[in-house]
Amino acid sequence: MYKTYELCPAAELSPYKTFECGQCFRWNPLAEEEYLGVASGRAARVYAAGGRTHIECEEADIGFWREYLDMDTDYAAARESVMRGEYLTQCAATGEGIRILRQDRWEALCSFIISQCNNIPRIKGIVEKLCSAFGEAFDTPWGVKYSFPDAARVALLEEPELAPLHAGYRAPYIINAARAVANGDIDLESAGEMDADEARRYLKTLNGVGDKVANCAVLFGLHRLDAFPVDVWIKRALKEHMPRGFDPASLGEYAGLAQQYMFFAERERSRLADGARESV
DNA sequence: GAACAGGCAACTC
DNA sequence: GAGTTGCCTGTT
Numbered sequence: 001m002y003k004t005y006e007l008c009p010a011a012e013l014s015p016y017k018t019f020e021c022g023q024c025f026r027w028n029p030l031a032e033e034e035y036l037g038v039a040s041g042r043a044a045r046v047y048a049a050g051g052r053t054h055i056e057c058e059e060a061d062i063g064f065w066r067e068y069l070d071m072d073t074d075y076a077a078a079r080e081s082v083m084r085g086e087y088l089t090q091c092a093a094t095g096e097g098i099r100i101l102r103q104d105r106w107e108a109l110c111s112f113i114i115s116q117c118n119n120i121p122r123i124k125g126i127v128e129k130l131c132s133a134f135g136e137a138f139d140t141p142w143g144v145k146y147s148f149p150d151a152a153r154v155a156l157l158e159e160p161e162l163a164p165l166h167a168g169y170r171a172p173y174i175i176n177a178a179r180a181v182a183n184g185d186i187d188l189e190s191a192g193e194m195d196a197d198e199a200r201r202y203l204k205t206l207n208g209v210g211d212k213v214a215n216c217a218v219l220f221g222l223h224r225l226d227a228f229p230v231d232v233w234i235k236r237a238l239k240e241h242m243p244r245g246f247d248p249a250s251l252g253e254y255a256g257l258a259q260q261y262m263f264f265a266e267r268e269r270s271r272l273a274d275g276a277r278e279s280v
Numbered sequence: 281g282a283a284c285a286g287g288c289a290a291c292t293c
Numbered sequence: 294g295a296g297t298t299g300c301c302t303g304t305t
Binding site: 229 | 284285286287288289
């Protein structure tokens with residue numbers, strides 16, 4: 001039985017900002033500020049209307065979704081804590097309404113292995129093909145959806161079976177990571193107990209997982225909000241706006257949230273600039 | 281056709 | 294250790 005629930009004021013959870021800030025790959029827009037997504041074998045629709053954000057989901061799953069959407073974290077306070085200096089304050093203003101999702105550990109790790117040297121539409125395509133080929137199908141009011149296949153399932157695959165995904169050189173990384181997680185060589189549960197830096201080094205023992213992918217898995221999969229992934233966008237932003245030698249750790253326990261604000265603000269700025277150029 | 285994309289690892293000096 | 298290169302694939 002699907003029902004609609006009110007979550008919070010729209011300023012505390014913007015579906016657009018939260019699902020487009022690069023942290024997840026299985027949420028897609030139905031309209032402006034209205035997204036349909038899949039996580040942990042469940043589907044939901046999240047939308048803002050009348051100044052409030054709502055969710056439509058299976059009645060039994062509302063607790064899961066509140067946790068997934070990190071509703072128990074005080075984002076007003078977290079946001080305040082990373083507003084250091086003019087640039088970060090501006091990014092935090094642009095990014096108000098972003099929440100860091102509590103994603104499945106394995107899904108986050110695997111998705112960010114796929115993400116390397118890839119753009120978002122293509123990452124989403126590869127992830128979707130992985131799910132429809134090897135995940136479990138389930139019915140929703142929005143049609144049949146597929147869960148993200150767990151590590152044990154992916155561990156059984158051989159490289160040729162992944163060929164239709166066109167994951168390229170990432171395919172062996174995916175299978176290798178799945179096998180390590182499935183056989184316990186990499187224990188994502190205990191990684192969740194480590195501090196961010198230790199967890200990052202631990203995940204880097206996987207082939208095809210470097211600093212960037214490991215940091216993303218730690219931030220988004222282990223919900224260690226002090227992890228600060230540096231990709232080309234962030235590198236550029238740091239170079240342009242922050243003093244040389246700036247240490248992200250100085251931002252404290254919510255450094256990763258600051259990273260999301262920066263990433264979203266930079267992408268948004270670029271998107272708006274492109275739009276302006278095209279309309280000329 | 282060349283360059284590039286939200287990177288990694290192996291190799292060079 | 295800092296810098297360079299190949300890697301799959303799709304897009305510009």
